[in-house]
Amino acid sequence: MNKIIDYIVKFERENLELKEYKKHQERANERRYRSGDDSWHRGSVVGKNK
Incomplete structure (x- = not known):
């Protein structure tokens, strides 16, 4: 049981962290x-391309 x-x-702890x-x-973002x-x-900043 334990x-x-x-x-x-x-599982709950990992879910909370996520x-x-x-x-x-x-x-x-x-x-x-x-x-x-x-x-x-894009998910990650590569750098400003202006």
């Missing part, structure tokens, strides 16, 4: 978009 509980707790990470990525960096939607 192994099942441990597994669920571990949600936090996605939230952080979305905020970073919004900041890049607002700052006028047109490469924000």
